[in-house]
Amino acid sequence: MTEDFMTIREMCDAFGVTPRTLRFYEAKELLFPVREGQKRLFTRRDRARLKLILRGKRFGFSLEEIRQLLNLYDMGDQQLTQLSRTYDIARERLADMERQREELDEAIADLKEQMKWGEKMIASLNQPKKAAE
Numbered sequence: 616m617t618e619d620f621m622t623i624r625e626m627c628d629a630f631g632v633t634p635r636t637l638r639f640y641e642a643k644e645l646l647f648p649v650r651e652g653q654k655r656l657f658t659r660r661d662r663a664r665l666k667l668i669l670r671g672k673r674f675g676f677s678l679e680e681i682r683q684l685l686n687l688y689d690m691g692d693q694q695l696t697q698l699s700r701t702y703d704i705a706r707e708r709l710a711d712m713e714r715q716r717e718e719l720d721e722a723i724a725d726l727k728e729q730m731k732w733g734e735k736m737i738a739s740l741n742q743p744k745k746a747a748e
Contacts, residue, residue: 620649620656630665640668645682675708 623634640646641655645668648655657665664685671681684704687697 619659621662623648623655623657626657626662626665629662630669632665632669637665640665643678643682645678645685674705675712676704680704 621629623637626632626637627634637646637648637655637657641648646657646661646664648657648661650656667685668681671684672678676684684697684701687700688694
């Protein structure tokens with residue numbers, strides 16, 4: 616096997632994914648391994664695409680957004696279109712993440728307040744028991 620190709624097992628080990636994940640991305644036409652009988656051989660291009668897919672998923676991009684961005688790679692404009700669109704989606708995603716973080720921070724603060732109240736209630740309800748003992 617040349618270093619230009621990786622088997623499904625090598626891809627799984629290198630990227631920490633399952634064979635099922637690779638087959639799923641292949642079925643969604645995000646990866647295009649070379650077929651040798653039943654064997655799938657992944658090219659350098661597949662490896663680069665998988666790296667971008669996993670990064671996009673980590674940032675919360677949808678598979679459709681990822682597909683669109685990957686397809687823009689071959690536009691012939693030194694990736695200007697791809698990079699510009701990626702930047703726009705990333706900016707939107709960052710705004711969503713920051714909004715979610717604010718909502719989460721508020722929920723955490725509210726829960727802490729409720730827990731303080733709960734601690735006081737538990738303590739006050741335990742007081743008569745201790746006095747009776």
